[in-house]
Every structure is written in C-alpha cells, then in structure tokens.
Amino acid sequence: MLKDRRILITGGAGFIGSNLAEYLKESNDLVVLDDFSLGKKENLSGLDVEIISASILDDSALNSIEDVDVVFHLAAVPGVQDSIERPLETSMTNFIGTVKILEMMRKKDIPSIIFASSCAVYGNTEKVPVDESTCPEPLSPYASQKLASENMIKNYREIYGIKGISARFFNVYGPKQDPNSEYSAVIPKFIRRCIEEKSPVIYGDGKQTRDFVYVKDLVRALSLIAEKLPDEHVFNIGSGVETSINELAETIINETGCGKEPEYREKRAGEVERSLADIGHIKGLGWKPEYSLKDGIKETIEWMRRSR
Ligand SMILES: NC(=O)c1ccc[n+]([C@@H]2O[C@H](COP(=O)([O-])OP(=O)(O)OC[C@H]3O[C@@H](n4cnc5c(N)ncnc54)[C@H](O)[C@@H]3O)[C@@H](O)[C@H]2O)c1
Structure with missing residues (x-):
C-alpha cells in the first residue's frame, strides 16, 4: 500500500476521488483539488484532508500546490451526453485541464501521475474481452478527450x-x-x-453487457499502480466479469427485496452491446478484484439506504 506520501487528488470530492481519499488517508498526507461542480463536501466529511476549492483550470490555485509526490488526476466532467452537447467546454476541463495539471507538475518537479481514463476510449469493439493493445476508436468527445489526455501524459x-x-x-x-x-x-x-418499490428501467432487451468493478477494488488498484510505477503506460481496471443488464437488474431486485419486474423501453442509440475488460495486465502487478457483484451491490444498497 502507498505510504508516507503527500498526494494530490483532483476531483477528490467526487464519487471515486472521495473513496480513494478514504483508502489513502490513513498512511498518507492528502490534498484534494475540486471545484465542487459535481463533488460534495459531505463525501469528505470526517476525513483529515486539505481541501483546495478551485478548478483545475485555475492557475493561481495550481501554483499554490506544494511538495506533492504523486497526483491522482480524476477531475473531469464525466458525462458522454454532456460532452456531445458541450464539446468545447468539456474539452477545457477534460483535456486542457490535464495539460494544466501536467504543466504544474513540470514546474514543481512532481514525478508521477495516475490518470482516470475510461473504457470509452475503445468504442464499440468487436472482440471481447478487450485488452490494452486494442486500437482505440473513441465515439464521443468525452472518449476523445480521455484519449488525448492519455497521449499528452505519454x-x-x-x-x-x-x-x-x-x-x-x-x-x-x-x-x-x-x-x-x-x-x-x-x-x-x-x-x-428498487428501494422506492419501483421497477428498474431497462433500455433495449437487457442483453447488453458491462464490466462492473466495485470502487473499493478500483482504489486498491490505483494505489498499487502508484506504488509500483510500472513501465507500461495504460492499464484496464475492471472486474473481468461480463454481466448483462438483465442479470444486474435481477441481482438488485433480489438484494433489495423489491417485488417488481424490470420495465423495458426502447433501445438507446449508440449504446455499446458488449463490454468486458481483459485484466491480465493489472493482475500481473499483484491485484485482483475481491468483491463479487453481489457483495458490492449489497454494500452499495446498505449505503444508499443509510444516506437517504
Ligand atoms: N464512474 C465511472 O464508472 C467512471 C468510468 C470511467 C472513467 N471515470 C473517470 O473517473 C473520474 C472520476 O469519476 P466519478 O465517477 O468519481 O465522477 P464524479 O463526477 O463523482 O467526480 C468528478 C469530480 O471532478 C470534479 N470536477 C469537475 N470539473 C472540475 C474542474 N474543472 N476542476 C476541479 N474539479 C472538477 C467534480 O466536482 C467531481 O468532484 C472521472 O475522470 C471520470 O471520467 C469514471
């Protein structure tokens, strides 16, 4: 586990960033940079972290960052649809924001960065599971912004x-x-x-598949990458398990005890049919997922019930 570092987490008040902060806080000194456009203060409540409430595009905020050993760069506008509606604005955060972080690192001699990219860079691949050598075919501005950031990091x-x-x-x-x-x-x-005793809504026939990875498994993988700093520059992080939306709905209906059947609506345009990560590469670093979908779903349901 990563220890005794001073760590910057951009987007640290968001879903993944705050889970990462929770995981790393015991053994490290943390700084979170977030503009709270999507993140929430309560995600960090009870955590001993320094918070800089500013955008990654804000030069004076970036200049104020001192003595950091490693950056986890998660700040982004994460919606594909949003990127389709606002390609320029989202490129500012999702691409120029990455360049600004890299420039800050260059000026301040910060040696390493782990970047939150996305399986969206692969597009609609014919072959699953998809491994890191697959040629990316981004199908949205969001995916292109992530791929451009990856290339700039390289x-x-x-x-x-x-x-x-x-x-x-x-x-x-x-x-x-x-x-x-x-x-x-x-x-x-x-x-x-399901908690509200309503039917989950499925678009299409529900046979489309996804690779769902539990956030606690993901943050362990990120910490391991930062600790080992391997020579490879891209890693898939998934569960390596292919789950259909029908199977997912069934698991959630069972685990919440909701007595409803899914409701089917018309398929959405542009949806990927199958998605599955080849996780051989990251497994080679000594990581493997510890949560089954059922166990991860159980913990998530408990959390959602508590936080309502
Ligand atoms: N959730 C997923 O399944 C998933 C999948 C692939 C990639 N990702 C990537 O992981 C990262 C974290 O995603 P998440 O699901 O936690 O999303 P999130 O929206 O919960 O977190 C994003 C955070 O970035 C912050 N942010 C946005 N613009 C900013 C700016 N200009 N300056 C500073 N902070 C800014 C938001 O306030 C938020 O706290 C993102 O980069 C996302 O693209 C997420």
Missing part, C-alpha cells in the same frame, strides 16, 4: 520524464455514487428505483 513521460500512467476504468459502482445526477450510472439508478 508525451510528458517521454519528453519531460514525468512518470504517467493511464488507468482505463470500466463501469465503476459503489457508495457515494450519486443516484440523482442526470448522468448517473445504471447501478445507483436501479437501486434507487
């Missing part, structure tokens, strides 16, 4: 010697994921509907 590695690694997250879920946001992921949406 440039900074080769030209300026900053060790940068991009972690391509598959579908992450768990406590602190916002069920109310317009861009909410399927798991918190289904759980909320």
Whole structure:
C-alpha cells in the first residue's frame, strides 16, 4: 500500500476521488483539488484532508500546490451526453485541464501521475474481452478527450520524464455514487428505483453487457499502480466479469427485496452491446478484484439506504 506520501487528488470530492481519499488517508498526507461542480463536501466529511476549492483550470490555485509526490488526476466532467452537447467546454476541463495539471507538475518537479481514463476510449469493439493493445476508436468527445489526455501524459513521460500512467476504468459502482445526477450510472439508478418499490428501467432487451468493478477494488488498484510505477503506460481496471443488464437488474431486485419486474423501453442509440475488460495486465502487478457483484451491490444498497 502507498505510504508516507503527500498526494494530490483532483476531483477528490467526487464519487471515486472521495473513496480513494478514504483508502489513502490513513498512511498518507492528502490534498484534494475540486471545484465542487459535481463533488460534495459531505463525501469528505470526517476525513483529515486539505481541501483546495478551485478548478483545475485555475492557475493561481495550481501554483499554490506544494511538495506533492504523486497526483491522482480524476477531475473531469464525466458525462458522454454532456460532452456531445458541450464539446468545447468539456474539452477545457477534460483535456486542457490535464495539460494544466501536467504543466504544474513540470514546474514543481512532481514525478508521477495516475490518470482516470475510461473504457470509452475503445468504442464499440468487436472482440471481447478487450485488452490494452486494442486500437482505440473513441465515439464521443468525452472518449476523445480521455484519449488525448492519455497521449499528452505519454508525451510528458517521454519528453519531460514525468512518470504517467493511464488507468482505463470500466463501469465503476459503489457508495457515494450519486443516484440523482442526470448522468448517473445504471447501478445507483436501479437501486434507487428498487428501494422506492419501483421497477428498474431497462433500455433495449437487457442483453447488453458491462464490466462492473466495485470502487473499493478500483482504489486498491490505483494505489498499487502508484506504488509500483510500472513501465507500461495504460492499464484496464475492471472486474473481468461480463454481466448483462438483465442479470444486474435481477441481482438488485433480489438484494433489495423489491417485488417488481424490470420495465423495458426502447433501445438507446449508440449504446455499446458488449463490454468486458481483459485484466491480465493489472493482475500481473499483484491485484485482483475481491468483491463479487453481489457483495458490492449489497454494500452499495446498505449505503444508499443509510444516506437517504
Ligand atoms: N464512474 C465511472 O464508472 C467512471 C468510468 C470511467 C472513467 N471515470 C473517470 O473517473 C473520474 C472520476 O469519476 P466519478 O465517477 O468519481 O465522477 P464524479 O463526477 O463523482 O467526480 C468528478 C469530480 O471532478 C470534479 N470536477 C469537475 N470539473 C472540475 C474542474 N474543472 N476542476 C476541479 N474539479 C472538477 C467534480 O466536482 C467531481 O468532484 C472521472 O475522470 C471520470 O471520467 C469514471
């Protein structure tokens, strides 16, 4: 486990960032940089972290950051749909924001960065499971912004010697994921509907698949990457298990005890049919997922019930 470092987490008040802060806080000194556009103060309550409430695009905030050993760069506008509606504004945060973080690191001699990339960079791949050597085919501005950030991180590695690694997250879920946001992921949406004794809504026939990775498994993988700083510059992080939306709905209906059947609506345009990570690469570092979907869902339901 990563120890005795001073760590900057951008986007640290968000879902994944605050789970990462919780995991790292015992043994490290943490600084969170977040503009609270999507993140929440309560996600960090009870955690002993320094908070800089500012945008990653704010030069004076970036200048104020001192003595950091490693950056976890998670700040982003994460919605695919939002990026389609606002390609320029989202590129400012999701791409220029990454360049600004890298420039700050270059000026301040910060040696390493772990970047929150996405399986979206792969697009609609024919072959599953998808491994890191698959040629990316981004299908949205969001995916292009992530891929451009990955490439820039690679440039900074080769030209300026900053060790940068991009972690391509598959579908992450768990406590602190916002069920109310317009861009909410399927798991918190289904759980909320089931807790309210309503049917989960499935678009299409529900046979489409995803690779759901529990946030506590994901943050362990991120910490391990930062600790080992391997030479590879891209890692998939998923569960390595393919789950259909029908299976997911059934698990959530059973675990919440909601007596409803799913409600089916028309398939949404542009949805990926199958998604599954080849996690051989990250397993080679000594990581493997510890949570089954059922166990992760149980903890998430408990958290959602407590926080209502
Ligand atoms: N949740 C997933 O399944 C998933 C999958 C793939 C990749 N990711 C990536 O992981 C990262 C974290 O995602 P999340 O699910 O925790 O989302 P989130 O919305 O909960 O967290 C993003 C955080 O970034 C902050 N932020 C946004 N713009 C900012 C700016 N200009 N300056 C400073 N802070 C800013 C938000 O306030 C928020 O706290 C993102 O980069 C996202 O693209 C997430």
